[in-house]
Amino acid sequence: xxxxxxxxxxxxxxxxxxxxxxxxxxxxxxxxxxxxxxxxxxxxxxxxxxxxxxxxxxxxxxxxxxxxxxxxxxxxxxxxxxxxxxxxxxxxxxxxxxxxxxxxxxxxxxxxxxxxxxxxxxxxxxxxxxxxxxxxxxxxxxxxxxxxxxxxxxxxxxxxxxxxxxxxxxxxxxxxxxxxxxxxxxxxxxxxxxxxxxxx
Amino acid sequence: xxxxxxxxxxxxxxxxxxxxxxxxxxxxxxxxxxxxxxxxxxxxxxxxxxxxxxxxxxxxxxxxxxxxxxxxxxxxxxxxxxxxxxxxxxxxxxxxxxxxxxxxxxxxxxxxxxxxxxxxxxxxxxxxxxxxxxxxxxxxxxxxxxxxxxxxxxxxxxxxxxxxxxxxxxxxxxxxxxxxxxxxxxxxxxxxxxxxxxxxxxxxxxxxxxxxxxxxxxxxxxxxxxxxxxxxxxxxxxxxxxxxxxxxxxxxxxxxxxxxxxxxxxxxxxxxxxxxxxxxxxxxxxxxxxxxxxxxxxxxxxxxxxxxxxxxxxxxxxxxxxxxxxxxxxxxxxxxxxxxxxxxxxxxxxxxxxxxxxxxxxxxxxxxxxxxxxxxxxxxxxxxxxxxxxxxxxxxxxxxxxxxxxxxxxxxxxxxxxxxxxxxxxxxxxxxxxxxxxxxxxxxxxxxxxxxxxxxxxxxxxxxxxxxxxxxxxxxxxxxxxxxxxxxxxxxxxxxxxxxxxxxxxxxxxxxxxxxxxxxxxxxxxxxxxxxxxxxxxxxxxxxxxxxxxxxxxxxxxxxxxxxxxxxxxxxxxxxxxxxxxxxxxxxxxxxxxxxxxxxxxxxxxxxxxxxxxxxxxxxxxxxxxxxxxxxxxxxxxxxxxxxxxxxxxxxxxxxxxxxxxxxxxxxxxxxxxxxxxxxxxxxxxxxxxxxxxxxxxxxxxxxxxxxxxxxxxxxxxxxxxxxxxxxxxxxxxxxxxxxxxxxxxxxxxx
Numbered sequence: 001x002x003x004x005x006x007x008x009x010x011x012x013x014x015x016x017x018x019x020x021x022x023x024x025x026x027x028x029x030x031x032x033x034x035x036x037x038x039x040x041x042x043x044x045x046x047x048x049x050x051x052x053x054x055x056x057x058x059x060x061x062x063x064x065x066x067x068x069x070x071x072x073x074x075x076x077x078x079x080x081x082x083x084x085x086x087x088x089x090x091x092x093x094x095x096x097x098x099x100x101x102x103x104x105x106x107x108x109x110x111x112x113x114x115x116x117x118x119x120x121x122x123x124x125x126x127x128x129x130x131x132x133x134x135x136x137x138x139x140x141x142x143x144x145x146x147x148x149x150x151x152x153x154x155x156x157x158x159x160x161x162x163x164x165x166x167x168x169x170x171x172x173x174x175x176x177x178x179x180x181x182x183x184x185x186x187x188x189x190x191x192x193x194x195x196x197x198x199x200x
Numbered sequence: 201x202x203x204x205x206x207x208x209x210x211x212x213x214x215x216x217x218x219x220x221x222x223x224x225x226x227x228x229x230x231x232x233x234x235x236x237x238x239x240x241x242x243x244x245x246x247x248x249x250x251x252x253x254x255x256x257x258x259x260x261x262x263x264x265x266x267x268x269x270x271x272x273x274x275x276x277x278x279x280x281x282x283x284x285x286x287x288x289x290x291x292x293x294x295x296x297x298x299x300x301x302x303x304x305x306x307x308x309x310x311x312x313x314x315x316x317x318x319x320x321x322x323x324x325x326x327x328x329x330x331x332x333x334x335x336x337x338x339x340x341x342x343x344x345x346x347x348x349x350x351x352x353x354x355x356x357x358x359x360x361x362x363x364x365x366x367x368x369x370x371x372x373x374x375x376x377x378x379x380x381x382x383x384x385x386x387x388x389x390x391x392x393x394x395x396x397x398x399x400x401x402x403x404x405x406x407x408x409x410x411x412x413x414x415x416x417x418x419x420x421x422x423x424x425x426x427x428x429x430x431x432x433x434x435x436x437x438x439x440x441x442x443x444x445x446x447x448x449x450x451x452x453x454x455x456x457x458x459x460x461x462x463x464x465x466x467x468x469x470x471x472x473x474x475x476x477x478x479x480x481x482x483x484x485x486x487x488x489x490x491x492x493x494x495x496x497x498x499x500x501x502x503x504x505x506x507x508x509x510x511x512x513x514x515x516x517x518x519x520x521x522x523x524x525x526x527x528x529x530x531x532x533x534x535x536x537x538x539x540x541x542x543x544x545x546x547x548x549x550x551x552x553x554x555x556x557x558x559x560x561x562x563x564x565x566x567x568x569x570x571x572x573x574x575x576x577x578x579x580x581x582x583x584x585x586x587x588x589x590x591x592x593x594x595x596x597x598x599x600x601x602x603x604x605x606x607x608x609x610x611x612x613x614x615x616x617x618x619x620x621x622x623x624x625x626x627x628x629x630x631x632x633x634x635x636x637x638x639x640x641x642x643x644x645x646x647x648x649x650x651x652x653x654x655x656x657x658x659x660x661x662x663x664x665x666x667x668x669x670x671x672x673x674x675x676x677x678x679x680x681x682x683x684x685x686x687x688x689x690x691x692x693x694x695x696x697x698x699x700x701x702x703x704x705x706x707x708x709x710x711x712x713x714x715x716x717x718x719x720x721x722x723x724x725x726x727x728x729x730x731x732x733x734x735x736x737x738x739x740x741x742x743x744x745x746x747x748x749x750x751x752x753x754x755x756x757x758x759x760x761x762x763x764x765x766x767x768x769x770x771x772x773x774x775x776x777x778x779x780x781x782x783x784x785x786x787x788x789x790x791x792x793x794x795x796x797x798x799x800x801x802x803x804x805x806x807x808x809x810x811x812x813x814x815x816x817x818x819x820x821x822x823x824x825x826x827x828x829x830x831x832x833x834x835x836x837x838x839x840x841x842x843x844x845x846x847x848x849x850x851x852x853x854x855x856x857x858x859x860x861x862x863x864x865x866x867x868x869x870x871x872x873x874x875x876x877x878x879x880x881x882x883x884x885x886x887x888x889x890x891x892x893x894x895x896x897x898x899x900x901x902x903x904x905x906x907x908x909x910x911x912x913x914x915x916x917x918x919x920x921x922x923x924x925x926x927x928x929x930x931x932x933x934x935x936x937x938x939x940x941x942x943x944x945x946x947x948x949x950x951x
Contacts, residue, residue, distance in 0.1 A: 011285055019281060024269050033269075034739055037281075038926065044285050045929055078605065117264035124261060138258070139265040144226045156214070162224065163217035166254050169261070178260070179253050 131165030492797025498735035520779030547881035551905035582679035599742035607631025618655025886919035
C-alpha cells in the first residue's frame with residue numbers, strides 16, 4: 001500500500017491539523033485537560049468510522065461538533081450542562097460591568113503583568129459561556145456558518161453572541177488601555193481591499 | 201443614521217453585530233457590500249472606530265488563544281491519539297457510525313486553523329509575538345479580515361512566506377505585521393505548509409511502523425526477573441514517545457541514571473504478592489472448581505498507570521480477573537426478585553483451537569440511583585505528608601466533589617482525617633448541604649505523619665452514630681497505602697474491620713498515587729471489610745468508581761458470593777480457571793457459610809473464564825503427566841458419570857447471602873452448548889478473551905499459546921460493542937502502548 005492510497009492518511013492529516021485546536025476548545029468547555037483529551041480522541045475515533053466522502057470539505061466543523069456533543073454529554077452527566085447551554089447566557093447582561101475581572105484595573109498589577117495573552121484569556125474566561133464559545137471557535141478559524149452548525153444555533157444568533165462578547169471585552173479597562181495606547185485616530189478607516197503585499 | 205439603508209431595518213444591536221461580523225471577515229455578498237457602504241459614510245467615524253477596535257481585539261484574542269496549550273499535544277499524547285486512530289482504522293469491521301452531525305448542507309471548509317498545523321510551540325509563540333506587535337502598530341492592520349470566498353481563487357499555499365513570518369517579525373516589526381496578517385489570510389487556504397506536511401508524514405510513517413510492525417529493535421535483550429530490573433529500559437520509551445510525537449521538546453528533566461534510580465526506588469516500594477497462574481486440572485481428579493467472586497478492578501487501573509509511564513507492570517501486579525471485570529458486559533438483566541442473572545457461553549479458544557473458552561457472566565440487579573437506599577458514608581482520608589502530590593490528595597478532593605453531586609438529603613456524609621492533624625473534618629451532614637460538604641473537602645490539606653488506626657476508630661464511631669438501618673453504611677478509606685497502624689497491629693486492625701463489617705458497616709478502600717502503594721494490604725483490608733478496593737489513577741477513574749458505580753460501590757445486593765463449577769467428566773477432560781488465583785476456595789468451603797467471599801453491588805458484572813478441553817479432543821489430555829510408576833491413575837468418579845448421565849459440559853453453582861443474611865442461597869445454571877467458532881461468539885466473550893489474553897501476556901503466562909499483543913488489539917477492535925464511556929477503545933490504546941514499551945525479553949512483541 002503506497003502512501004498515496006493509504007486510507008489512514010486523511011485521518012492522520014486531520015489529527016495533525018485539528019488535534020491542538022480541538023483540545024483547546026474542549027478544555028475550555030470542560031475545564032479539564034484529561035476530559036478534553038477524551039473528548040478529542042472520541043471525535044477522531046468517530047471520524048475513522050465516517051465514510052470519507054461524507055465529511056469531505058467539512059472535517060473541521062464535523063470534528064468540533066462531535067467533540068462538543070461529547071463534552072455536552074459529559075457536562076450533562078455531571079449536572080453542569082447549564083454552564084454551556086444557552087440558559088446561562090444573560091443576554092445583554094454581557095455588559096462590561098458583568099465581566100468583572102478582579103484586579104484588571106489595578107495599574108500596579110497590570111504593570112507587573114506582562115503576559116498579555118494570559119490576561120486576555122482571563123478576561124475571555126469571564127464572558128458568559130455561549131459568547132465565549134463563539135469567540136473561541138472564531139479564534140480557531142471557523143466561520144460563523146460553521147460555528148452555527150457546530151453549536152446548533154442560528155447564524156444570526158452566533159453573530160450577536162460574538163458581537164456581545166467582543167463589546168463586553170472592549171469595555172474592559174485592560175483592553176481600553178491597550179487599544180487607546182496604540183490608537184491613531186487619523187488612520188482608523190478600515191481598508192476594504194487586501195494590501196498588495198499580502199497577496200503575492 | 202442612514203435611514204434608507206437596508207441594514208437600518210434591523211435592531212440597533214443586530215446592525216452593530218453585522219459590522220462586527222464584517223470586521224471579523226464573516227460577511228458575504230450583499231451583506232458585505234451593505235456593511236462597507238455603511239462604514240464609508242461621512243458620519244460613520246464612530247462606527248469605523250468601533251469596527252477597527254473590534255477587529256484588533258479579535259485578532260489579539262485569537263493570538264492569545266493560539267498560544268494556549270502549545271505543548272499539550274506534544275510528547276506522548278499525540279502519539280497515543282495516533283495509535284488509537286490507527287488501531288481503529290486497522291479494525292476491518294468498522295461499526296456503523298451513529299449520526300452526530302445534522303445532514304445539513306456542508307459549508308465549504310474555507311479557513312483552516314492557522315498557525316496550528318504542527319503542534320510545535322515555536323509557531324504559537326511566534327504568533328503571539330506578532331500579535332503583541334500589532335497592538336502597538338495599528339496602522340498596518342486596518343483592512344477587515346477578508347472573507348476568503350471573495351478572492352476568486354485562493355492563492356496557492358506559500359509555505360516559505362508563512363514559515364518565514366516569525367523570522368521576519370523579529371527583524372522588521374512594521375513589515376512583519378503585514379506578513380503576519382498576510383499569513384493569517386493565507387491560512388484560509390486549507391493546504392498546510394509543505395514543510396510541516398513532510399514532517400508530519402515522516403512522523404506518521406514512524407508511528408505506524410512502531411504501532412503496527414514488530415518493534416524488534418526496541419526490545420531490550422536483558423534477562424528481567426522482577427519489576428525492578430524491568431524499568432532499566434524506561435528512558436528509551438520516553439525518547440521513542442518524543443520522536444513519535446514529532447516534538448522532542450520536553451526532554452527528560454533528569455539524566456538517565458537519576459531517572460532510573462528514582463523509578464527503581466518508586467517501584468521497590470510497591471508491593472505485590474507473588475502468585476502463579478492456575479494450573480490445568482483434570483476433571484477426573486478435581487471435578488469441582490470453587491472460588492469467591494471479585495469485583496475489584498484496581499489491577500487494571502494500576503497497569504494503565506505503569507504503561508502511561510512507559511513501563512510494563514510487574515507480572516505479579518497483573519490480576520487477570522480484575523482486568524476482565526473492569527469492563528461492563530451486556531449480560532442478561534436479572535428478572536423478578538433474583539439478585540443475579542447468569543449468562544453462559546462458549547466458543548473456540550482464540551489462543552488454542554483445541555480448547556473451548558467458557559465465559560460465565562454474572563450480573564447483579566441494578567438499583568435506580570433515584571431509588572437507592574440512603575447512604576451513610578464516612579470518608580476516612582489520609583492527609584499525611586506523602587499525600588501532598590497532585591495525584592493524591594488533590595485527586596481525592598476532586599473525587600469526593602464528584603460524589604457529593606450525587607448525594608441527596610437522605611444521605612449522610614462525614615469526613616475523618618488521619619495524620620498529624622487527625623480529626624473530624626466534617627461531622628455527619630446530610631447530602632443536600634452540598635456547600636458545607638464541599639467547603640470541608642476544600643479545607644483538607646496534607647501534612648504530618650500517618651497514623652491510621654486512630655482515624656479508623658473515629659470513622660467507625662461516626663458511622664455508628666448515624667447508622668441507617670437498611671441503608672448503605674460505609675467507611676471509605678482514601679490513602680496512598682502508607683497506613684502506619686502505629687500501636688495497633690495489622691491483626692488488630694483486621695479484627696476491627698471484620699467486626700464492623702459483621703455489624704453492617706463495610707469498608708471501601710480507594711488507593712491513590714504511586715510509589716508507595718501497598719496493593720496487597722489495601723486489598724486485604726477491603727476484603728475483610730466486605731468492601732471494594734479500587735485504585736484511582738485519575739479523574740476518569742474517580743468518576744467511574746465513585747459516580748458511575750455509586751450504586752454499585754455503596755449498595756451490596758449480595759454478600760459472600762461463591763461460585764462453584766462442576767464439570768461433567770463424560771464431556772470435559774480438563775479445565776483451567778483464568779485468574780481468581782487469590783480467590784480460590786476449597787470445594788467444601790462452598791457450602792460453609794462461615795467462609796467469607798466477595799460481595800456484589802448493584803449493577804456489578806462479574807465475569808469468569810475457563811479454558812476447557814473436551815473428552816476426545818485433538819490435543820489429547822492437556823494436563824497429561826508422565827504415567828505414574830507406582831500406582832494407576834485414578835479413574836473418573838463413577839458417581840458423576842453413572843448416576844447422572846447428561847450432555848451438559850458443566851454446571852455453574854452460585855451461593856450468596858442477602859446483604860443482611862447469615863445463610864446462603866444456591867442457584868444452578870447448566871451449560872451444554874459447545875459454541876462455535878470464536879469469530880461467531882458474542883462481542884462480550886470476544887472482548888473478555890482479548891482482555892484475558894492481554895493480562896496473560898503481561899503476566900508472561902505459559903498458557904497463552906502463540907497469542908500476541910497484535911492479536912489482542914485485533915480481537916478487541918472487532919468486539920467493541922456499544923462501549924459506553926469508551927473504555928474498550930481505551931483498552932486498545934493500552935494494548936498498543938504495551939506493544940511499544942521496550943519489552944522484557946520474555947514478553948512476546950507484536951508481530
